[in-house]
Amino acid sequence: MYLKVTLPQLKKITLPDFVVTGFLLASIYLVLRVGLSWQEVAMPAMEIDLSFSSLPRYALFSVSRAFIAIFLSLIFSIAYGTWAASSAKAERWLIPVLDILQSIPVLGFLPGLAIAMITLFPNSRFGLEVVSIVMIFTSQVWNMTFSIYYSIKQAPPVLKEVTQVCRLGRLRTFLLGELPFGMIPLVWNAMMSMAGGWFFLMICESFALRGKDFRLPGIGSYMSVAISQGNIQAIIGGALIMLVIILLLEVFVWRPLLSWASRFKWEEFTGKTMPEVFMYRLLKRSPLLDKIMDQALKVLNRVIDVFEKNSDLETSEKKQGGFLKIITVLAAIALLTGCLVGSWKLIALLLMLNGEAWVLVFSHAFLTALRVFVAIFLASLWTIPVGALIGFFPRLTRIAQPLVQVAAAFPTPMLFPLIVLALHWLGIGLGLGSTLLLMTAVQWYLLFNIIAGASSIPQNLKEVGQTYGLSKTAWIKKVIFPALFPFLVTGWTTAAGGAWNASIVAEYVHYKGGVFVTDGLGALMSQAAEQSNSAMLAASLVVMILAVVGLNKVCWKKLATVAEKKYSLGE
Template identity: 30%
Template structure:
């Protein structure tokens, strides 16, 4: 009750802040001149509905895809490369496909609504799916062997072993997913392509219209304050309690201080959801097991592979050339399909020759140089992010007091859309450094940080919280303190989390390039050379060329895939030796 009162007090302070600021500066006239202001509560509800619908499909997709790829090596051989490719495509790259599939097939406003939900889905899905896949792969071998010995195979293994084991990673991935959805909400509710813009009612479009259409900073400040209050409320009443509850699902074989039964009164309103889910599981769990068993038996040999659970984690044994060829084939097919969908969306079918497009657009030859510029900015942002998140993540995860103070702040930070930060970052940087190229570079890196640092931070926090309680008790028994404790226990334990966060951070950074290298504010365009600004120019051209857009997207995807294949994946395989076994 105390925490709820404190949260409500903070929310009241958030909502009172713009009232005080507008009264002090006399800005009420500008706020009320915005025709959207009276509809702000309705806009919040519309955005929340889109986010919830997108998250529902994210959960279904993430569970099915992540568990299947995590359990079965043959399926993972094809599913993991495809997931890498889809994650490497920026949100803007999915926009033409959304326009074609939904606005053309569904009547009127419904098509745009579904397109918006699809774009939010594309910003949320990968964090959940990768988190689940990694958690399934991290299930200890002795637990797999015990499950087989006791007859937990197929659906029973998934329900009784996999679901509980992946719950902490699922919650961490969901927090990141909602942050990703909020981050691109402005772009998802202001569907712009070529010279046309379709605006859907929502808090994201309210912010975008206040900044880009009306240039009304007080109205943008009001929208940002309401947005922050909504994110803070969701994080405080939903994700924070679920994150605390998730630690009771950490895989370990001995009781410890960290595995005491949870005090549900500490979880606030979300405890009712926990009670409801637990009641459903107790009432219908056995019936569900029996139903699935009958369904599998009826499917015969088709479902026989579901009954098998690998005894140990197994890595790919195929030659590297085979894996590279598979990646290349899937990549080429995906890009050709993307080019066709882009062409269909702008009514330029049949597709022109690729060589003809390259010949008529000589700027395509500069894509490798633009890729180097963008890679250098992302690397700089990544180093800055890693330097502070490593320290802050460990400190916050290890201290309940620091967690209570800073986690809500970081939750809000990771969820704030980059487009909403445009005017404030531009004003701050340009007023400090002037309007030269250096100031735009600094603003670009700051905006890249907003799309990079939170993946690292929350994965580090999740990794620290997942350290088994008996390992912590053993470290106390051996009197490991201060630096010795962190170097021998904490740092090795979080290496998989740091690498998973790094993979997601680099993918998020390439997404953030779209909004960080091309800044349109106050009638002025601030841009720096790079793939993000190139893709913006190509998409916003009067006559967009499908192949030019596809080549820009492909350039981004190739770099992301190359990093994943040659850097992150070998490091991730190496990091598996730091996973806890038999604890």
């Protein structure tokens, strides 16, 4: 079956059409340019040109990796989060697995993945590119997945009732009901995910393995080399190009997306919404984009029809049931076998460590845990009031959101050496300084979720205080805080996982051939990775996973249950 696409006539082409066409052509060039570069011969210690003229080319490579990773993160988040929220049986397995995956730092994925990809693609850069993209993916995907999961779990009962009355299939229920309800927090968390990718950009593009340095052309490698050489001019140049990238993404991607997502705010009547930004208004006036979207929606509707028609055929289910069961059993056996083999090899590694080494690991983990809690507490003190204020007023959101996005998206590890030098000059050691560095990482998880929560509060709920004559204190306590609480839980959960991950760069800072280090699990892991100490790296990784998962079970999961049962919108 062929789709007939009717493009606008020449006389109807407008300025927005030129913008859309330019974007499509630029995207095609980007795909071709990056694709060709992946075929180049891989060189472990690639020379990085620190001249300013190389920055645009490096920026192109870094942005392409970030967008590939965010696209993969979106697909994974929707599939995984929806499955976990829709099936009680699956939820019992998927959420603990998600907790474990979130707790694994970027370095935890590096050794095995890098060795496998370099072995599979020894004569091209493709393997290293896959390693870099997957590592960026692991720094982006988890908070987006939690956002989808919590949005579906906290969807108002009336939303589910409407989809049942309209007899919508499972796929249309998600696309027309659950996904729009969670669109605002999803977009905000996607912005945070992109910022998370920038945060670990240096590690993802430049890393050491088995005594060899591997680098990919990009801003992360550029900054890594500039920092190792103590080249202040290059560091400033790299920081400035990062600001340019962030500002361009802000204008052309995130602000239009937020403006579009605000139309899905859940409320009984139309209240104040975020004003439409210029780029969003421009794209709305493009007949060419309308044509493209119409054709895409037609294709999507046909795919949904086929999917739901096949899913409703009981005879088909009976015919395929036996085959699907066999496939499921075989997949489960293969997965179980892989887990057993991997567990056995991991245990063998851990047994190589003596009691003294384990005491070192746990004592360092305790110190990092203290820093994580202090960093989250300090970040909560200012993000809750500021985030609520920004998200509560659409006009203020429009003014403050670009500033927040720029500040959050900038990869502060690029400036960690300069910050540590300043703290050292003030007489503050890295023990306390690393807590402040952690706070720079976790505060944005909280702020983005709080702004998303405040932006999602229906207008009629905002006006409850005036209707019943509540004081400001009572209004905040009985209306605003309960409405924000589910988003706070999401922010605390992802911030905790992000803080443990960030400890690997906050407790172990390179500068000009030297290292600033303090006792902590992140520093221990960074040292083990650099020295190729597999046993110590495995022990640190296991303890970090246990710490994050244990805290999720003991603390964050209980708060999430309270949010779902007591503060879910529509209850």
